[in-house]
Amino acid sequence: MTDNFIRKSFIYADSDSHFPIQNIPFGIFKSGDKRPSRACTIIGDKIIDLTVLESRGFFNDILSGNNVFKELTLNKFMSLGNNTVSQIRREIQKLFDESCNIIKDDDSLLNECLHHKSEIKMCLPVDIGNYTDFYSSKEHATNVGIMFRGKENALMPNWVHLPVAYHGRASSVIISGTDIIRPKGQTKNDDEQLPVFGPSKLLDFELETGFFISKGNNHGDPIPVNRASEHIFGMVLVNDWSARDIQKWEYVPLGPFLSKNFATSISPWIVTLDALEPFKAEKIKQDPEPLPYLRSVENHAYDILLEVKIRSEKMNEFQVISKSNFKYLYWDICQQLAHHTITGCNMQSGDLLASGTISGPDKSSFGSMLELTWRGQNPIKLTSGEERKFLQDGDEICMTGYCQGDGFKVGFGEVISKILPAKS
16 A cells, blocks of 8 residues: 555545545636636645645746746646656645645645635646547447447447547536536428427437647657556546437438537546556456457456436435446547547647446446437436436536545546527
8 A cells, every 4th residue: 555545634524525635636727816726636625726836836846947836727838748647646746645744734825725625616727728528438438329220230340449439529628516408400300301409408418538639749659558648637527418319310421520520528637647547447347359459458447337317407416327337438548549549630739539438237327318318218217206218407417436445536627518498
């Protein structure tokens, strides 16, 4: 057991908190004093303003005079590379350890750098230049394939040979807490001759995770799979909203377009791979063996418990409707990145790559309404007495994720959104 695992902070975090001193995620926040957005981390329910620590010189030896935490996003910090990020994270852990008196005994400094989470607003942490969404859960791909092509042709021939993906829309990636306006578009039922235009009737969530690029690669220089983790800053929760009826009509021959471009929600805290390292899980056996450029000697399967909850306007509390796990992914994050760049595609600091829906082996672990209700054939019964085949206006979806340690959690917090009616 490492020192980090047994470390404690003088800032209280109970055993259910997603943010003990073992985590130290990074985000961007805005306080109520009209100051610009700036970088932060969190322990328990206390937001730590990193610009204050930076201005006091605590990071001078690491950052060599670079002022990165006053930026409106984390991009500049991320671009310094994972070695620098790891050093900063360890320095924060040292400063806020219960055995360190440097900050603990300085009431003025504590008052300046600490905020209660209820007093601040979290912002989109990264200026996202590009967004790619993968399709890396074999269970999800199989379920969808069975619905639309039958068991015999559930997986397309390429699926077990490469991480399938599509390019999404970076401009509509939004922070948790942002409402979702029901999209409009063309839809066509099988028994209709012509399409119609109107609000989507089959609005869905997709339980995903995503990761941000720290340092990119030069155009023309692929990132090797066994060095891919050096380019990954950290991970977030992702809800990749989907309009299934719009998707069904539009996706042939080039895949998702308007059915996906209206919103992708992410959680505000980016959890580093360093924080996830102690929670490695057994990697899924890949059969057939991938081609050499996708064969990784490292294991990047993590035991991240994922949960989806729903609350209708008639409900006082959220109801859990799915429990899944990041370890169910067939293609891991390093394989995804290596495949994305094998053509020489250049990644840039702040690019977001999402996993695709993460479904497990049984119904309770399916990661979308499409699967949970099996195309609406088996509606979910809510505690309010209502039923849901797909999402209705007023519904709220909350996703959470965490790794369970010995008496503590390392988590992501929540990504939560409410669905509003389509605009007239």
